Amino acid sequence: MSSAPQLDIDHVARLARLALTPEEKAKFAQQLGDVLHHIEQLAKVDVSHVEPTAHASPVYNVWVDDVAQPGLPVELALKNAPAQRQNMIVVPKVVE
Amino acid sequence: MSSELFHRPITELAAALESKKLSAVELTQAVVARTKAVDGRVKAFNSFDEAAALAQAAASDARRAAGQARGALDGIPIGLKDVIAVAGQPLTASSKMLAHFVSPYDATVTQKLKQAGAVLWGRLNLDEFAMGSSTENSANGPTSNPWDLTRVPGGSSGGSAAALAAGEAMATLGSDTGGSIRQPAALCGVVGLKPTYGLVSRYGLIAFASSLDQIGPFARTVEDAAIVLGAIAGHDERDSTSFQTDIPDYRAELGSRRGPWRLGVPKEYFGEGLDPEIGAAVEQTIAFYRGQGCEIKEVSLPHTRYCLDTYYVIATAEASSNLARYDGIRYGHRSKNATDAVDLYFQSRAEGFGPEVKRRIILGTYVLSSGYYDAYYLRAQKVRTLIRQDFLNAFREVDALITPTSPMPAFKIGEKADPLALYLCDIYTIGVNLAGLPGISVPCGFTRSGLPIGAQIIGQPFQEAQMLAIARTYEQAHDWHNRQPQLR
Numbered sequence: 402m403s404s405a406p407q408l409d410i411d412h413v414a415r416l417a418r419l420a421l422t423p424e425e426k427a428k429f430a431q432q433l434g435d436v437l438h439h440i441e442q443l444a445k446v447d448v449s450h451v452e453p454t455a456h457a458s459p460v461y462n463v464w465v466d467d468v469a470q471p472g473l474p475v476e477l478a479l480k481n482a483p484a485q486r487q488n489m490i491v492v493p494k495v496v497e
Numbered sequence: 498m499s500s501e502l503f504h505r506p507i508t509e510l511a512a513a514l515e516s517k518k519l520s521a522v523e524l525t526q527a528v529v530a531r532t533k534a535v536d537g538r539v540k541a542f543n544s545f546d547e548a549a550a551l552a553q554a555a556a557s558d559a560r561r562a563a564g565q566a567r568g569a570l571d572g573i574p575i576g577l578k579d580v581i582a583v584a585g586q587p588l589t590a591s592s593k594m595l596a597h598f599v600s601p602y603d604a605t606v607t608q609k610l611k612q613a614g615a616v617l618w619g620r621l622n623l624d625e626f627a628m629g630s631s632t633e634n635s636a637n638g639p640t641s642n643p644w645d646l647t648r649v650p651g652g653s654s655g656g657s658a659a660a661l662a663a664g665e666a667m668a669t670l671g672s673d674t675g676g677s678i679r680q681p682a683a684l685c686g687v688v689g690l691k692p693t694y695g696l697v698s699r700y701g702l703i704a705f706a707s708s709l710d711q712i713g714p715f716a717r718t719v720e721d722a723a724i725v726l727g728a729i730a731g732h733d734e735r736d737s738t739s740f741q742t743d744i745p746d747y748r749a750e751l752g753s754r755r756g757p758w759r760l761g762v763p764k765e766y767f768g769e770g771l772d773p774e775i776g777a778a779v780e781q782t783i784a785f786y787r788g789q790g791c792e793i794k795e796v797s798l799p800h801t802r803y804c805l806d807t808y809y810v811i812a813t814a815e816a817s818s819n820l821a822r823y824d825g826i827r828y829g830h831r832s833k834n835a836t837d838a839v840d841l842y843f844q845s846r847a848e849g850f851g852p853e854v855k856r857r858i859i860l861g862t863y864v865l866s867s868g869y870y871d872a873y874y875l876r877a878q879k880v881r882t883l884i885r886q887d888f889l890n891a892f893r894e895v896d897a898l899i900t901p902t903s904p905m906p907a908f909k910i911g912e913k914a915d916p917l918a919l920y921l922c923d924i925y926t927i928g929v930n931l932a933g934l935p936g937i938s939v940p941c942g943f944t945r946s947g948l949p950i951g952a953q954i955i956g957q958p959f960q961e962a963q964m965l966a967i968a969r970t971y972e973q974a975h976d977w978h979n980r981q982p983q984l985r
Binding site: 408410412413414416417418419420421425429432433435436437439440442443444446448451452453454455456457458459460463465473477478480481482483484490492493494495 | 598602708734805806809821824825827831835837838840841847852855856858859860862866875882883917920932934
């Protein structure tokens with residue numbers, strides 16, 4: 402972890418598939434710079450012999466029999482689609 | 498019992514329903530009328546469906562007339578935070594992204610409440626996608642604190658806390674990722690319980706940070722919270738992190754567990770930043786338990802100072818991943834201003850999400866991105882292990898911990914403009930989520946200016962019955978929970 406975190410807001414917003422206005426970029430870069438500066442103190446903790454915790458539940462592997470179960474009917478699954486036609490979701494053209 | 502039905506605990510109302518002094522339709526009508534009368538000021542509800550609620554109430558009365566009443570919740574109006582799915586009802590997360598979304602199915606907790614006969618009443622406001630500590634980050638505007646309408650109710654489940662405090666529901670459900678049930682409960686003067694991670698199914702809960710989120714109840718009394726928890730807890734194969742464990746009768750256990758207990762006071766929770774009036778009220782709470790014969794022991798949770806940072810790395814990382822699903826394709830807001838299919842993602846997300854959600858997606862994406870994953874995300878997960886070990890070490894010596902719930906009472910709407918200042922609201926609640934523990938906030942006094950104060954009791958994993966009994970011992974000897982806000 403570097404001492405002066407650099408958040409390349411254009412790069413990160415692209416990774417997040419999020420369009421930001423120039424005002425948002427400037428504001429978020431400053432605010433998140435402050436937050437990252439705060440987070441820097443995690444570097445002080447000695448974690449050299451510590452295992453990571455993904456979640457605190459004492460559950461490790463969950464097995465379920467591979468049996469077909471009824472799912473959502475098509476009408477319900479598509480009920481919230483922004484655009485649909487013939488039981489399919491309509492999207493902008495992706496190939497020429 | 499016609500006057501102020503809407504401020505009574507479930508235990509009293511259930512007895513009145515049982516003895517037929519009251520019908521579920523009468524009770525629901527009273528709650529509907531109360532909501533219509535006060536919610537213009539409190540603004541706890543995103544929406545409600547009066548006809549659906551009255552139909553459920555009529556069905557409850559019919560069951561009871563046929564001798565088939567289902568228990569203490571049958572006919573009781575319960576409100577749900579607007580991140581918990583109810584089939585056929587709106588589910589907005591207080592976000593423009595889901596402004597027109599209608600749930601195609603029930604969450605598991607919704608199904609369980611229906612099975613218990615509860616009347617589902619309303620969709621309650623929150624910080625957008627549960628990201629915040631004040632309910633100001635809502636696309637529908639802020640909810641007000643019933644104790645002072647110019648102040649926040651806390652958050653993110655601010656609508657759930659405020660609706661209950663204002664008599665607009667008899668109990669409510671919220672979700673708690675970093676304190677989002679306990680902190681608003683403290684700020685609104687009600688009981689709020691965050692269960693052990695894995696006790697309550699998350700199926701049908703809009704995901705924020707999946708390793709931290711838990712659904713839990715808000716209630717007027719500890720006994721009411723025990724009743725609602727009993728109804729919603731239990732293993733669910735549709736949530737692979739839900740835990741197979743026997744669910745005790747939490748209400749019955751309240752009567753059989755009497756202490757005295759060994760209670761730990763973590764010294765790190767009483768330092769800089771704690772409002773002195775809150776500190777004094779919690780000290781008096783501790784003194785009460787000492788007077789009851791409990792052994793009070795100072796303990797140390799040495800990694801407390803790293804909780805906030807660990808949380809903001811893990812929670813934003815998980816959020817950035819969970820919220821990737823909102824892409825304008827299958828459901829949710831779709832931009833009309835996109836130039837092509839890929840731009841559709843960028844524009845739909847830009848238009849659909851509010852500023853705090855965008856900030857957290859950016860931070861979460863950054864800490865997971867190539868070159869930073871080990872330094873931030875993996876390191877935070879390791880510090881999380883140390884934080885959890887701190888709590889488990891303390892529980893070798895004590896049965897439960899007592900702390901303040903929030904470092905400050907309800908603050909003015911608009912007062913905290915800086916995200917970092919708002920993040921500090923959660924310093925006493927976040928560790929519990931990181932460690933997966935149960936926690937409950939109970940009213941323990943008021944500030945001189947009349948704002949509620951909450952004390953937090955933190956229990957051992959899956960020891961909700963004991964935690965509830967400890968909380969109830971205090972409640973039975975005090976009357977903070979009987980006070981009602983004036984909605985001014």
